[in-house]
Amino acid sequence: MSVHAQEASLTARESDPRVMGWMQGVPPAPDKRISVAAGDFFAFPKSRWSVCHMRELFPTIEVSRGIGAPVPLDYVPHHEFADIRAEIDALTFTPMDGDEEMTWAESLAANYTDGILILHKGQVVYEWYSGCLSETGQHAMMSMTKSLVGLLAEILVAEGRLDDDAPVTDYVPELADTAFGSASVRQVMDMTTALAFDENYDDPNADIWAYSAAGNPLPKPPGYDGPIGYIEYLQTVERDGRHGVAFGYKTINTDVLAWIVARVTGMTYTQALSDMLWSRMGAEQSAYITGDAVGTPFAGGGMSAGLRDLGRLGLLLLNEGVINGERLFPADVVESIRAGGSRRAFARAGFDTLAGGSYRSMFWVFHNDNGAFAARGVYGQTIYVDPAAEMVLVRLASYPKPKNALIDPTSLPAYQAVADYLMSSRSKYP
Template sequence: DSAFGDATVRQVMDMTTALQYSEDYADPKADIWLYSAAASPMPKPANYKGPNGYYEYLQTVQKAGKHGDAFAYKTINTDALGWIVSRATNTDLAKLISEKLWKKLGAEQDAYMTVDAKGTPFAGGGISAGLRDLARLGQALLNDGEFNGQGIFPASVAQSIRNGADKNVFAKAGYNTMQGGSYRSMWWHFHNEFDAYAARGVHGQTIYIAPKADMVIVRFSSFPTAKNAKIDPTSLPAYEALASYLSAKQIEIYKK
């Protein structure tokens, strides 16, 4: 009976669900803070009467509009997807990531996921992982699902993400620093000359993949404002400058 009830899995993956939910971190009354209260693993206050845990909160979200009409980034889509994946595989999400990705990638370090009071892993964020291990994931995507000669996931998955999605649906969100972009399968696509796409955190954390430059960048960041639009004017040109440099070097090597 929630807003997710009549959404498709693809709409959840592409964040084109129509949800009555505000993720404005600057607004103390925004839904993100109600969501955070429900998700907190700490004991709830004595007078707390809201949902307890990610799954209980997701069931309270109401619909606003028509699914599929417009892109709108809302973290709760990722938690809904985590629930779908766990239900479909009958496996805890952290264990699934360990078996399907972390071990196959030969990660150097253990990774950690935030959990709610019931021990449910937070799919929408809160993961702690090593820089080089995240680069391994980026490299697997760059290499069409392969890393160190081992198939991590099908090439069709990497290609689907690389293709991006409907730019017109994305444009309705009004991202001035990502005009001409799109969003597919939880990845932001820039549709630039390098076919670059990225995983992006609200404080600047990034896995930036530029296939036509044969480049993966992983960046840790703790920018104080929870908004990529504040740092995109400097960050995105920097990534593209690196891609341009590497592309030129590849041409130079090829000519030699």
């Protein structure tokens, strides 16, 4: 039995929120309700409903698509679509943990997939929804939220508005007396800062929970005397070691980077994201992001968006800044990301399923033969860009456990199988 199967007592089908009946009926029966007050809204299997309903649980800030017409995605011709889907569904691969061969179709259930979109040479070849998600819904992006901050920062660097070699304090002097006071913008972008900040989600005393408590927009519980909001918290972080040596995956880097983006653009981070990307890529839906009690968006992980709009982001990354025939940012931006960060620094962080990879500007770079790189978020979120296969793959999921190390074994080889298929078999389609 593989890792993923051991972790969950309910299968994807059994835990489908429609099967569970969460929030169905007016009013929902008491045992079918999900609320923030109950505290368990992100515990499996309730999490499988909550990932599509974050705005119903928390205050949120809109990432506006504007009010123009969306630009529909291109699709392969209808008669090819069903064939390609059947062929992809039947693809087989061997999971990384050496488990038995699995088909692509089986991997969707194994990974508790809520939605998957595959684009090849700019055309949708595969689109599938399950669980709480539909084409008009939005899904939590989790840490894929970070990659958008990294992307905006790279755009500002390419435009000459942000110097990634400069100290953080050139942009945010308020951080002078913190760990970030001695770091460069690039170290923050690549998360090679040395921070006294523990992000082990399994430890209830880890700093990440204090950070989360500071950022929670709900009124603080009686006796709470910690920082109010993300920005106050960031000003308390101390250094632990030497910057630039090791990759340390710590969400607070992203919120510092979003603060820098806000300072450089003179807008809130959310406005900058809408202005620079979301309102210019033909998006079908506005996205949204949770925020703290003083209006700071949770740039480290609070965004929700539609599956197809994340496909548009993937196309922008694959096509080096061009979508719908329009260039939104210089090609240098993607070149910088794709080149990756320090593999040596990354190796020290122990991401076993990503051995040989690196982290650059809030993206994960695989350094594989295809030059693939990805935005990734816990519980199985990814925008996976494979330049050699000219493939963009977006998966939104609600795996029972957060760690992608549990989900990668049945995901990364599956993505490679699809890439191989697209590079070879798909050549029969003109």
